[in-house]
Amino acid sequence: MSLHYKIHFVNFSRKLTVTSVFFLVPLHFLSIGFSGWQIGVIISLFALAPLLISFPTGWTNDRFSIAGVVHAALFAESLLFLLIAWARSFPLMAALFFLLGMANNALDVSLNSMYYKDETEMDQNKKFGTYTFWIGLGPAFGVFAGGFINQFGNFQALLAVFSAYSLVVLLFTRHFDHERFCLVSFKEYRNNLFQKKTLLFVVFIFVLALHWGVEGTVYSPFLEKFFRLSKLQVSFYISIPLAALAFTAFSLGFVKYNPRINRRLLLLSMALSGAGLIMMVNRNVYVSLLFRILHEIGDGGLGVLITLSISRLFEKRSIGGSAGLLIAIQIMGQMVGALVYSPLGYRYGLQYPFFISGALLLADTAYGFFIFKRVDYYGYQGELDQGS
Numbered sequence: 001m002s003l004h005y006k007i008h009f010v011n012f013s014r015k016l017t018v019t020s021v022f023f024l025v026p027l028h029f030l031s032i033g034f035s036g037w038q039i040g041v042i043i044s045l046f047a048l049a050p051l052l053i054s055f056p057t058g059w060t061n062d063r064f065s066i067a068g069v070v071h072a073a074l075f076a077e078s079l080l081f082l083l084i085a086w087a088r089s090f091p092l093m094a095a096l097f098f099l100l101g102m103a104n105n106a107l108d109v110s111l112n113s114m115y116y117k118d119e120t121e122m123d124q125n126k127k128f129g130t131y132t133f134w135i136g137l138g139p140a141f142g143v144f145a146g147g148f149i150n151q152f153g154n155f156q157a158l159l160a161v162f163s164a165y166s167l168v169v170l171l172f173t174r175h176f177d178h179e180r181f182c183l184v185s186f187k188e189y190r191n192n193l194f195q196k197k198t199l200l201f202v203v204f205i206f207v208l209a210l211h212w213g214v215e216g217t218v219y220s221p222f223l224e225k226f227f228r229l230s231k232l233q234v235s236f237y238i239s240i241p242l243a244a245l246a247f248t249a250f251s252l253g254f255v256k257y258n259p260r261i262n263r264r265l266l267l268l269s270m271a272l273s274g275a276g277l278i279m280m281v282n283r284n285v286y287v288s289l290l291f292r293i294l295h296e297i298g299d300g301g302l303g304v305l306i307t308l309s310i311s312r313l314f315e316k317r318s319i320g321g322s323a324g325l326l327i328a329i330q331i332m333g334q335m336v337g338a339l340v341y342s343p344l345g346y347r348y349g350l351q352y353p354f355f356i357s358g359a360l361l362l363a364d365t366a367y368g369f370f371i372f373k374r375v376d377y378y379g380y381q382g383e384l385d386q387g388s
Contacts, residue, residue, distance in 0.1 A: 006173065007115055008134040010070065010107070013169045015138030017077065017162040018104045020146040021084075022046075022216050023139070023238050027231060028155040029093075030221060036346025038090050040338050042097050043216040047335035049101030050108075051328045055189070057106050058324025061113035062184050062317065070173055073106040078166035085159035109327055113320035116311050124308055125262070129253030132303040136246030140239045147235020184318045192314050192322040200371045201313070202329050205306060207364040208270070209330040211277060211357035213337020218345035218353050225350060227285045237289060241296035248300030262305055263372045267365055269301030274361030281351045 022043075029039050060069060080100045087093045115131055149158040192198065223234045255261065276295025282288040314322040341353035 012138040016142035019139035020142030040342025043338040045098040046101035050105035050331040054324040054328035057109040058321035061320035074170040076103040081159040081163035085156040125257045126253040128308040132249035140242035144239035151232040206333040209333025210337040212334040217342035222350040245296040245300035266305040270365040273298030277358035
């Protein structure tokens with residue numbers, strides 16, 4: 001099996017498990033008596049962990065190992081799922097989610113590094129569209145399947161299944177293809193981060209990531225209370241738009257790589273994401289679902305085009321650590337979003353985080369138009385229109 005297929009399988013699997021837990025766990029937290037601020041703190045700690053290890057993981061990927069980090073992270077996730085299943089106290093749960101955030105980020109950064117460093121000649125939209133498709137399909141399938149397990153079993157059973165599945169994936173990853181490493185100085189990483197185009201891009205992706213804090217804190221409780229949905233119905237509502245995200249990413253692979261078109265698609269995706277997030281707050285559950293699908297279509301386009309943009313910001317020899325820094329910044333946005341939106345939603349109304357985060361995405365669209373008009377994020381490597 002080719003390296004690409006192995007990466008796609010692991011990405012599908014890690015997103016199936018971790019993202020499904022991320023979406024469904026607020027309902028579990030409420031059932032065991034956690035308050036809104038406690039849920040916000042736990043999800044924020046899950047988001048905080050990558051700030052500590054994103055760059056060290058990326059540096060390790062550049063200098064020493066990728067496959068070794070993947071193996072360790074998969075084993076850690078399997079163990080943590082079991083421990084989370086039986087945890088009941090707030091301090092213990094917070095600590096476990098902090099560690100889960102570290103393991104998940106180690107997988108995220110390492111798989112990105114492996115894919116970025118791959119030099120297979122192919123159209124870049126197809127390459128990253130396929131990559132994002134498998135990342136998006138994992139949660140769609142996981143939340144759907146998780147809803148059944150949670151409805152007819154319990155959340156502990158769901159985590160036990162995910163624990164066992166992570167061990168199966170670990171066995172699958174024993175033999176990754178040969179990896180090449182370079183000695184990269186910390187000065188090079190610093191220069192990569194502090195160039196003008198990177199700093200402008202950092203603001204763009206930070207604002208984008210704020211809305212992730214909504215999804216891990218108030219999304220599923222909003223659906224349960226606003227529409228009086230069962231846990232299984234909540235899972236259906238979440239998984240259907242996530243499938244739209246995956247297939248949007250896959251569809252972008254059929255659009256031939258062109259920097260000008262990609263810039264327009266990126267801004268359109270951001271606008272759809274923001275508008276869909278606002279308009280999904282609708283008393284008619286079917287209308288709400290349609291706008292949530294619109295939001296995820298936008299997120300599907302963003303997933304492909306943001307990843308593609310990062311792949312062209314840095315040289316392959318240093319892209320592990322440099323991209324790790326950008327992932328840490330995105331996660332910081334998620335953490336800030338969780339800390340703000342969770343107490344705001346549980347105190348004033350679960351609909352307000354959707355309005356605010358959607359409006360920020362629309363503002364980010366305008367900012368993106370400003371920076372992409374002035375800075376080239378696609379062609380700096382001399383590959384502007386070659387699609388390879």
